[in-house]
Amino acid sequence: MLEVRDISKAFGGLKAVDHASLDVRQGEIVGLIGPNGAGKTTLFATIAGFHRPDAGTVAFDGKEITGLAPHRICAAGMVRTFQITQPFAGISVRENIMVGAYFRIADRHLAAREAEAVAATVGMADQLDRRGADLTVAGRKRLELARALATGPRLLLLDEVMAGLNPTEIVEIVGVIKDIRASGVTILLIEHVMQAVTSLAERVYVLNQGRMIAEGTPAAIAEDPQVVEAYLGPGAARILRA
Amino acid sequence: MTRAALLCAAGLAAAIVYPLLVPNYLVNIGMLVFFTAFIGQSWNIAGGFAGQTSFGHVVFFGTGAYTSTILQVTYGWNPWLAWPVATAMGGVVGWMIAVLSFRAGLRGSYFALITLAFAEVFRILANSVPFTKGGLGMLIKADQRPINFQFKDPIWIYYLALLLCLVSVAIAWHLTRSRFGARLVAIRENEDAARALGIDVFAEKVKVLPLSGAMCAAGGTFYAQKYLYIDPSIAFGVDKSVEMLLVSMVGGAGTIFGPLIGSFTLMGINEATRWLASVVPALKNVQPLSLIVYGIMLVLIVARLPNGLMGLFRRGPARA
Numbered sequence: 073m074l075e076v077r078d079i080s081k082a083f084g085g086l087k088a089v090d091h092a093s094l095d096v097r098q099g100e101i102v103g104l105i106g107p108n109g110a111g112k113t114t115l116f117a118t119i120a121g122f123h124r125p126d127a128g129t130v131a132f133d134g135k136e137i138t139g140l141a142p143h144r145i146c147a148a149g150m151v152r153t154f155q156i157t158q159p160f161a162g163i164s165v166r167e168n169i170m171v172g173a174y175f176r177i178a179d180r181h182l183a184a185r186e187a188e189a190v191a192a193t194v195g196m197a198d199q200l201d202r203r204g205a206d207l208t209v210a211g212r213k214r215l216e217l218a219r220a221l222a223t224g225p226r227l228l229l230l231d232e233v234m235a236g237l238n239p240t241e242i243v244e245i246v247g248v249i250k251d252i253r254a255s256g257v258t259i260l261l262i263e264h265v266m267q268a269v270t271s272l273a274e275r276v277y278v279l280n281q282g283r284m285i286a287e288g289t290p291a292a293i294a295e296d297p298q299v300v301e302a303y304l305g306p307g308a309a310r311i312l313r314a
Numbered sequence: 315m316t317r318a319a320l321l322c323a324a325g326l327a328a329a330i331v332y333p334l335l336v337p338n339y340l341v342n343i344g345m346l347v348f349f350t351a352f353i354g355q356s357w358n359i360a361g362g363f364a365g366q367t368s369f370g371h372v373v374f375f376g377t378g379a380y381t382s383t384i385l386q387v388t389y390g391w392n393p394w395l396a397w398p399v400a401t402a403m404g405g406v407v408g409w410m411i412a413v414l415s416f417r418a419g420l421r422g423s424y425f426a427l428i429t430l431a432f433a434e435v436f437r438i439l440a441n442s443v444p445f446t447k448g449g450l451g452m453l454i455k456a457d458q459r460p461i462n463f464q465f466k467d468p469i470w471i472y473y474l475a476l477l478l479c480l481v482s483v484a485i486a487w488h489l490t491r492s493r494f495g496a497r498l499v500a501i502r503e504n505e506d507a508a509r510a511l512g513i514d515v516f517a518e519k520v521k522v523l524p525l526s527g528a529m530c531a532a533g534g535t536f537y538a539q540k541y542l543y544i545d546p547s548i549a550f551g552v553d554k555s556v557e558m559l560l561v562s563m564v565g566g567a568g569t570i571f572g573p574l575i576g577s578f579t580l581m582g583i584n585e586a587t588r589w590l591a592s593v594v595p596a597l598k599n600v601q602p603l604s605l606i607v608y609g610i611m612l613v614l615i616v617a618r619l620p621n622g623l624m625g626l627f628r629r630g631p632a633r634a
Contacts, residue, residue, distance in 0.1 A: 122506075122510075141509075141514070142509040142510055142512070143509060143512045143515075146510070146511065146512030147512060151510060151511070151512070152510055153510075154506070154507065154510070158504045158506055158507035159503075159504070160499070160500055160503035160504055160507065161503055161504070162502075162503055163499060163503060167496065167499070170496060171496055171497065171499075171500040171508070171511055171513070172511045172512075174496055174497065175512040175513075180491055180492065180493070204503075219507070219511055220510070220511070222511075223511055223512050
């Protein structure tokens with residue numbers, strides 16, 4: 073469904089992403105993990121059209137979408153959320169989600185109804201009239217998810233929707249993401265919370281210093297010495313095994 | 315909702331009856347209130363709803379005033395026919411400024427400054443090119459017949475201003491209920507999030523500025539027909555830009571009635587300070603007393619009521 077090939081992106085002298093490739097197949101939940109500063113968010117932004125890559129291609133459903141504007145990519149059926157939540161602060165949750173719903177529904181009443189339905193799926197039905205600015209961290213994360221979902225995507229790129237949540241909230245949002253996948257949406261997610269990655273993702277990619285260093289099931293990845301060293305430092309894998 | 319509708323109906327009825335009951339001097343003030351609310355609303359649509367703060371909105375006002383006046387004085391057009399052309403010219407100038415500035419990615423204070431620069435360029439051009447008669451300005455021959463867009467009885471120009479104001483309120487009301495309006499608000503609140511949700515930010519901005527510019531240009535023609543004289547500093551001076559911005563901010567930027575309430579308030583202050591200066595001898599030499607009061611008021615509103623005076627009426631947390 074999504075084929076990312078040899079994407080590179082540099083900012084000044086810093087190579088944020090260096091020949092990274094990944095694939096997402098229809099119906100999967102794929103995780104993208106890596107230490108802080110590995111280039112995960114940059115890779116996401118490049119896939120979603122927020123950055124133009126220096127090299128490489130992105131194809132969605134077999135069509136090349138490299139460097140297209142975000143609204144064109146959204147029209148193709150792929151939408152991203154932001155790690156640093158970007159609520160429309162001055163308007164209500166309902167109106168926030170309606171902005172997403174308006175992407176495919178022109179009528180105001182229908183868009184509002186759709187927004188309410190989406191809010192219910194992410195567990196925000198009781199917060200529809202709160203202002204974006206007045207939400208808690210967990211609320212903002214859900215709102216990111218809800219707005220993106222309201223555009224009716226086939227592939228959802230989730231950037232750390234669990235960061236800053238407490239364990240109860242994480243369990244809740246893991247359930248929400250499972251429901252979203254069950255409704256037929258494919259998901260690629262960046263996540264630091266390993267417990268969530270393990271319980272959600274069928275396959276995981278590991279990015280380190282801009283390069284893709286491993287790919288496999290969550291269990292296999294955790295055993296991979298390269299991955300262990302990327303997180304814990306050189307030699308760590310040997311010490312752990314001993 | 316019903317209470318609000320009732321309030322609107324009562325306000326409208328009062329506005330219609332008002333000029334029949336008061337002397338001409340007060341009819342004229344009423345006209346100015348609605349006219350200023352109208353051009354304020356034109357600013358509000360771009361600056362308040364879409365968050366594209368312009369410091370040079372007068373560029374559209376002057377474009378409208380000069381277009382209709384030139385067509386009328388130089389080419390002998392009927393002003394009623396020149397009016398829609400002037401309005402369209404405001405739209406064209408709005409489109410041009412939007413494409414140039416938004417293509418270059420100008421946002422926030424950079425956009426505000428570029429609009430200010432455009433207004434200045436237009437003022438200097440109007441001062442120097444022959445077809446505007448330069449700094450001498452242009453005089454429209456007085457011939458007070460309705461067919462000439464000139465009225466002997468001030469009540470008609472008052473009703474025309476009221477009508478313009480109603481139209482602008484209707485446009486703003488429509489924005490709060492339409493997809494286009496929701497997208498403008500999304501762009502104002504967070505441009506990146508708007509882009510991620512499939513909004514073509516550039517295209518929406520290039521729609522809103524012509525709309526706003528056309529409205530403002532219609533106001534320019536109205537002004538020229540009321541006072542029968544324009545010159546570069548009237549038509550393109552920074553005063554009018556500030557006035558449009560001020561009434562919206564004071565009343566509540568991004569709200570339907572903000573510019574109207576702001577216009578009422580500022581006109582009220584204007585008249586009150588004029589009266590005060592006439593009865594209190596010590597204040598006689600404090601010349602622009604109204605400006606001092608404006609200044610204090612603006613500081614208070616920015617500090618205490620970021621949603622303007624409309625913020626006082628709003629119940630519930632969400633913006634209208």
